[in-house]
Amino acid sequence: MVEKMDSLQHDVLIVGAGGAGLRAAIAVARDHPGTSVGLISKVYPMRSHTVSAEGGAAAVISASDSLDDHAYDTIAGSDWLADQDAVEVLVENAPDEMLQLEHWGCPWSRDADGHVSVRPFGGMKLERTWYAADKTGFHLLHTLFQTALKFDAIIRYDEWFVTSLIVADGRCQGVVAIDIRTGEMLSIGAKSVVLCTGGGGRVYPFTTNGNIKTGDGMALAYRAGVPLKDMEFVQYHPTGLPGTGILITEAARGEGGVLLNNEGRRYLQDYGLGQPLDLKDPDHPRKQTMELGPRDRLSQAFIKEREAGRTFEGADGDYVELDIRHLGEREIDRKIPMVRELAVRYVGIDPVHDPIPVRTVVHYMMGGIDTDIQGATSLPGLFAAGECACVSVNGANRLGSNSLTEILVFGARAAVAAADHARRVSPPSNQLLENSAGSEQSRLETTLLRKDATYETTFGIRSDLQDALEEGAGIFRDKTTLERACSKITSLKERYENLVLTDTSRTFNTELVTALELGAMLDIGEAIAHSALARTESRGSHQRTDHPDRDDPGFLKHSLAYRSEGNPTIDYKNVTITRWPPGERVYGGE
Amino acid sequence: MTRELTKPLPRNWWLKKAAYFRFMMRELTSVAVLAYTLLIVWTLGSAANSGGFSTLYAFLSTSLSVSLHVVILALALYHTGTWIALTPKVMVLWRDDERVDPDFIAGVTGISFLMITGATIWLVLM
Amino acid sequence: MGVSDRTVLEVYRYLPENQTEPTFQTYEIDSQDNWVVLDALNHIKAEIDSTLSFRWSCRMGVCGSCGMMVNGEPKLTCETFIRDYDTMTVRIEPLNHFPVIRDLVINMDDFMEKLPTVSPWLIPDQDKPLDEGEYLQTPGQVARYKRFSMCINCMLCYSACPVYGLDSSFTGPAALALAERYNLDSRDHGRKERAATVTAHEGIWECTYVGECTQVCPKDVDPAGAIQMLKLSYALDWAKSVVMPKRGRS
Structure with missing residues (x-):
């Protein structure tokens, strides 16, 4: 797909080609002609995990429904931890995004009169979930992928794995990535980078998530100093x-x-x-x-x-x-x-x-890269959308069928912000790109790919991490289980330092990819456990048996996990409340 | 640099799988049917020109000719069967939201074929 | 965990850095009764040989990554249970008709390059603004094309197609089925636009209707049927243009 050039450069580079990434790429290509778009993914776009979504996507369409009802259901569902301005953006843009997909050919299920059908979903007051039988994510992803093929401006890098962000002069200026097929390591420069890499359900042993859901993008941002928000909120699907x-x-x-x-x-x-x-x-x-x-x-x-x-x-x-x-x-x-x-x-x-x-079964991460309502992170030039991001519209518990809506609304929105940013800054220098690839290459050669005896295996560390999180940070947790998980993860990170690969070949080295993914999983696992330990209340999906009640005065706040030497630093920021003061979640009409 | 491996299809690929073999037979039966058609046209033409239908009749009643025709008939029937099986693939019919059962379409096609054939035989024998 | 069973997997190995010819490596494993072939491969990778390379992700038959030849038949390995094979030995190879990058990983650039040539996107009559709402489409109209929209691009059909195996310039089953998927969509008016690629020599007319693409399709898409429908509809278009040259085709 990619013409080899001396230096690969784009105005906007999107990492991850699932629903959010494809929607973002189309938004730039269609609405900002002349902007060059790179779309990089560790798998072919149609393999992205959006494909596994089944039930549907929420958007108000019927006359008896209202945007306020959708917003209220989402906020109550989130146990009041969602930012209400973000939720309003979500529900206001949802109907247009669904219609846009319809206009691109998505085979939505229909009523007899030809209008799009909607079905009821958990926590929603009315039928507002659009669906394509029960392969909604599959149809949505393929519709976006096929539509994206129309745009020559979108240059794809299929099966490239991003190993780090290039940060210089206080802003993100691209990524370093491995072309998995050849093992070649290259820099791709960009004025704006949008992370759309999905969640990381694979940090748990039992998950609906596909093998690729390892939290890579979250870890990239975290290592670049961007906080991970509300990571203690992990959704188990019943x-x-x-x-x-x-x-x-x-x-x-x-x-x-x-x-x-x-x-x-x-x-x-x-x-x-x-x-x-x-x-x-x-x-x-x-x-x-x-x-x-x-x-x-x-x-x-x-x-x-x-x-x-x-x-x-x-x-x-x-x-x-x-x-x-x-x-x-x-x-x-x-x-x-x-x-x-x-x-x-x-x-x-x-x-x-x-x-x-x-x-x-572990299904979804409400938490993710801390972004503002435009999808911008605290690092200039770095944006994020979809499950890897936390805007936050899902708070402490996401309602089913809001995530497909979220990837469309905020995928498009982050792309617009990224394109705007790209117009205001200059491209990275060739020197910077060259140095970044070089130093990343030698980092790998002196760590994972060093010729040394193998003491640890990728798979051993990975399954220990998964067990540590399930035992310590499952549906119900307490101080003891979480402290145990935290210390286990610390020791796993030490073991990871000793990891040496058996496979040191260049061509399609999947052991290398798995090891790099494991590095990301350890980072987000650490953020989950420490954020959960620090939140001494119960809210939504975060249930502390030692602190069984919601504590609004203390914790109506987003947690922010910052990477630091040793344990992460946990900080907090206020939840945005616009029109819906915190109340009790009432289900069952009682 | 990566050297990718390509494995060309062996010449006898059509012997490797029953379905491929059936496909090849289908293609070959069409050749046989065509060859027979040309043969008929040619023999009838030359017989008509030379006015010698009696020689042709004599040949047609030999056991060699009869067995040849049995074989040709079998090949033609096999080929016809493949066409009947193909019909519902091309002719996708709908009754509101429900697709008309492909087997039904193939069945109707098959029965029509039998009826037309029967009628033709009846006409000839009359 | 179900009952375990001794299984021998013969796995195709090829690493271009060290080999010019592929080899088969034998792994003896205790496979569980509920294991699919992919579970066995993952067991090998985690416990026995981490150098074995293959693609996989969703392990529920929808991402299309894990297509391989299992005992000579193209299969999605996440849907293929080991218990369904009577033989103790199961042979795993990369999908036929594609260049092999390494081990069980094939190069599918060819398909990715062909896909856009059939314009697999909705081409409406004229652009409809979003505030005019959705295009109306009855359940019956959805049913007309739905089957052909179920393709997961797993490449099993290409590896079953001898026409593609003999001549890789053939556009191939999955791509052509997608062309018909859009042609049959009541919202679409791109049939004429797709004609150039679809009716080119490498397009539908290359297909000799072996029909194996449909047999191996794990999602019941019936690409062979789609191609025959394309042949008929474009042949009728052509016939109409001969009979009534003045009348525009829709």
């Missing part, structure tokens, strides 16, 4: 398949699926999520009630049920049952065909005839 962690979409519940414990009881009624309606009741499923409660509350309920011995025991861990049989074969095949496909293939259960075993 319905993953045991064994693989493959996601069974919330749309299954949006369409009427129910959760049952081993007594056959719809146990969510015991957790302040309202009373169950009969499955034949025309009002079932009732919005913001029972199975349509928010993900944090549902996942916490699962753990409580397990503690009470009311979950099923399985070879791949305890589970509850998701029952969609009453929808019938026709409706299942029409609205949630992939649920059936995945259940049949991976657990050997046809949900038309049997309930699906499901359990909680």
Whole structure:
């Protein structure tokens, strides 16, 4: 894809080619003609993890809905930790972004009259989730990728791995990256860099996230001195398949699926999520009630049920049952065909005839690179959008179907800010680019690629990190578990210093890529554990058993983790409250 | 610099997989059907010119000719079958939101073929 | 964890820095009953041989990264269970018909370069401003093209296609199916624009309808059907232009 040049330079360089990155690239190419756009990704764009999103994307479209309702649901869902100005930007721009995708050819599911269909989703007061059956992320990503092919201005660097940001004169001026195919290390200069690298669910052992979700972009920013915000908030999805962690979409519940414990009881009624309606009741499923409660509350309920011995025991861990049989074969095949496909293939259960075993699984990171409402970070020239960023619209708990909306709205928005910034600054010097690549090359040669005996393995350190986080910073945590996780991660970082690769070849060295990813995972794992230890309250997905209540006077604040020698420094900044003062989260109409 | 490995397809690639072989047979049967058509046109033409239909009739009733025709018929039927199977791929019909079952389309095509063939035979034998 | 079983994996190895010819390396592993081929490869990479290179990500059959030849058939390895093979030995090779970069990693530049040539994006009649809302499209109109929009670009169809194997200038199944996906979309008016590539010699007419692309497609896209539909519709266009040369085609 890439013409080899003496020095690779772009006005705007986007790192990550998933939903946010592609949307950003199109925004620059279409709306800022003459701006050169680089789009660099460690995988081909259509492999990006956006592809795995299933249920849908939220945007107000029906006349009975309102932007304020969408904003309020999002803020209440976030346990009031979202910045309300950012949420307003999200909901205001959401409908246009969805329409834009429609105009680019996205195969949204339709009503009989030809209008786009919407479905209910957890924590949302009304049906406002646009969907393309249950492969919404797949269609969204491919629509964006195919649309991006139209623009010659977008130069792609497929399968290049960014190892560091080039920072000079107090601003970000590009990246150093390895062309994975050749092992060549090169600098790519840029006046603005936009990180769209996604989250890092792979720091946990059991996750819906694909192999590529290792938090690389978060770590790049963190190492460049940009704080990571609200990293203690990790979303567990209540319905993953045991064994693989493959996601069974919330749309299954949006369409009427129910959760049952081993007594056959719809146990969510015991957790302040309202009373169950009969499955034949025309009002079932009732919005913001029972199975349509928010993900944090549902996942916490699962753990409580397990503690009470009311979950099923399985070879791949305890589970509850998701029952969609009453929808019938026709409706299942029409609205949630992939649920059936995945259940049949991976657990050997046809949900038309049997309930699906499901359990909680790490799904999403609310936290990320601290950005302002334009997507700008504290480092001039560096921008971020999507799951790797924290604007913050998700606060302490993201509502399902807001993340696809977020990548579109803030992907486009960060791109505009990046293009504006690019017009105001000069390009990096060739000397700077040359030196950066050189020093990064020698850094690798004296660390991971040094010829030395191997004492540690990438995979060993990685699985220890995953266990440390699951045991210490899972759905429920306390001071003891978190302190243990923090100290384990410190020792893992020391072990990482001794890591030497077995594979020192240049061509498509996946062990090298995995080791570089592990470096990023250790950095964000450290930020998660330390941020969680410092927040002595419970809010949204962050549940401290030693501090079970929300503490607004003390912690209605975003945490900011700064990298430093030794442990990270944790600081705080205020949450932006515009029109919705903190209140109680009420689900189940009580 | 990376040297990538390319493995060209072997000449006998079509023997490596049953599906490839069936495809090759389909292509070869079309050659046979074409060759037979040309042969018929040529023999009929030359017979008509020389006025010697009786020689042709005599040849057609030999066991060699009969077995040749049985083989040709088999090849032609195989080729026809592949066309009937192909029809629903090209002819995608919709009844509102539901696609008309491809097997139904192939079935209708097959039955039509049998009826037309039957009618032709009946006409000839009359 | 399910029952474990002794499995032998014969894996294609090629590292251009050290080899001119590929070799097969044998790994003996205890594979679990619920393992897919990709799980076995990851087990090898983590526990036995970290130098083995292959691509993967979502492990749920939607990102399209992990296509390989398994016992001679193109498969998504994240959807292919080891227990489905009776033989104790399972042979893993890179996808056929593509240059091999290393081990199980193929070079798919060719497809990435061909894809834009079929204009796989919506070409509307005229640009519609966003404030006019969405294009209306009934569920039936969506159903017309939906199947062809399910392609994950996994390249299994290219590795099953002998036409592509013999002549890599062929545009190929996945790219042509995407052309038909947009041609069939009621919002699209780009059929004429796509004709140049689609009906070129390397396009639909190169396809001899072997049909294996459809057989191996893990997402039931039916590229072979799409190509035959393209042949028919462009042939009809041509016929109409001969019969009624004055009338513009839509």
